Amino acid sequence: MLSSGACELMPLAAAEATFRSDETISFDDPFALELMSTAPVRRLAGIGFLGAIDFIRHGSGRSAHRRRHNRFEHTLGVARLADTYAHEAGLCEKRRRLLLAAALLHDVGHGPLSHTLEPVFAEAFDVDHHSMTRRIVRGETHHGRDVCLSLRAAGLDPEEVLAMIDGYHDGPDAFLFAGSINFDTLDGIARSRAFMKPRAAPRAMLKAVRIWAKSGQAPLSEFDAFWTLKHDVYTLLIGGARGRLMDAVAQAYMKTNIDEFDATDFERSEGTLRKRHRQLFEVLGLVADRRVSLKDRLPGSWMKEEVTTKDRAFTVRTDRELKEPNQLDERYTQSKRTRRVTIEELVEAL
Numbered sequence: 331m332l333s334s335g336a337c338e339l340m341p342l343a344a345a346e347a348t349f350r351s352d353e354t355i356s357f358d359d360p361f362a363l364e365l366m367s368t369a370p371v372r373r374l375a376g377i378g379f380l381g382a383i384d385f386i387r388h389g390s391g392r393s394a395h396r397r398r399h400n401r402f403e404h405t406l407g408v409a410r411l412a413d414t415y416a417h418e419a420g421l422c423e424k425r426r427r428l429l430l431a432a433a434l435l436h437d438v439g440h441g442p443l444s445h446t447l448e449p450v451f452a453e454a455f456d457v458d459h460h461s462m463t464r465r466i467v468r469g470e471t472h473h474g475r476d477v478c479l480s481l482r483a484a485g486l487d488p489e490e491v492l493a494m495i496d497g498y499h500d501g502p503d504a505f506l507f508a509g510s511i512n513f514d515t516l517d518g519i520a521r522s523r524a525f526m527k528p529r530a531a532p533r534a535m536l537k538a539v540r541i542w543a544k545s546g547q548a549p550l551s552e553f554d555a556f557w558t559l560k561h562d563v564y565t566l567l568i569g570g571a572r573g574r575l576m577d578a579v580a581q582a583y584m585k586t587n588i589d590e591f592d593a594t595d596f597e598r599s600e601g602t603l604r605k606r607h608r609q610l611f612e613v614l615g616l617v618a619d620r621r622v623s624l625k626d627r628l629p630g631s632w633m634k635e636e637v638t639t640k641d642r643a644f645t646v647r648t649d650r651e652l653k654e655p656n657q658l659d660e661r662y663t664q665s666k667r668t669r670r671v672t673i674e675e676l677v678e679a680l
Contacts, residue, residue: 374438377400411433432494444459548655
């Protein structure tokens, strides 16, 4: 179980289909369907959404809190928010397609176990999901050529798509990906909340996006609640004691066995990684098993291994009124404190 504080989260509503992997999410534009069918985007179905933290759950059942979500589901969720906004706001085809492309490709470069192993890949092989995304979108990888061709056939410049993804686009819709409240986090945080407990995340995400698009004004009550939810998700799940330990032991395994990895592993699915490194997933199973004495079962050499942790706090500045879409960062702020801890300290914090 997660910390008892998890039951004190904001009031929750009935499940929304955003979090169901068995739901068919369709788009009217054949461009979106073509992009979804490319190998790099399809590969995301084999990449877990929360990385090592996904293995806190055994993944039994179809309910949102009983199964592991993947990056493809998240990608479709983000794309649906983008498509909804574009239609409700009456955007022209080019602006709508740019939003859809950014949504469908924003995570396309993620490696197996997502953010968990990325710091080790970056240190050892100089690769991360940002650099891999750029290579794919530019058509610099074998399968990335299909992505690049799809973009150009739809009248989109790959560099403009990357600018939208990376948050430095200078167009009127840039805030939808660059701001503190954006399509990526709206789906991602709600999806994380759905994973935590047998109650679903708020239904308000699509509703909030529709209001946002129609009125041109941020729906503050919905976004205030979302920002509070983001604080809870980071405190109780991503930055919770077991979540941090799952990440730390996965990184320790990879560092210990770095000679058995190479840069091409970053382009693999988690299924392939499991075949090559079964012991890694056995270690994650140990951490998830609350009956196990981890000090007795984890390698002793790992106990003094230091990892970097980030303590985040998300605050709603209710004294800040917003007049422009790009002012969201003034109302929704965050603070971050980075510190070094040992795996032994993380074990003792459980």
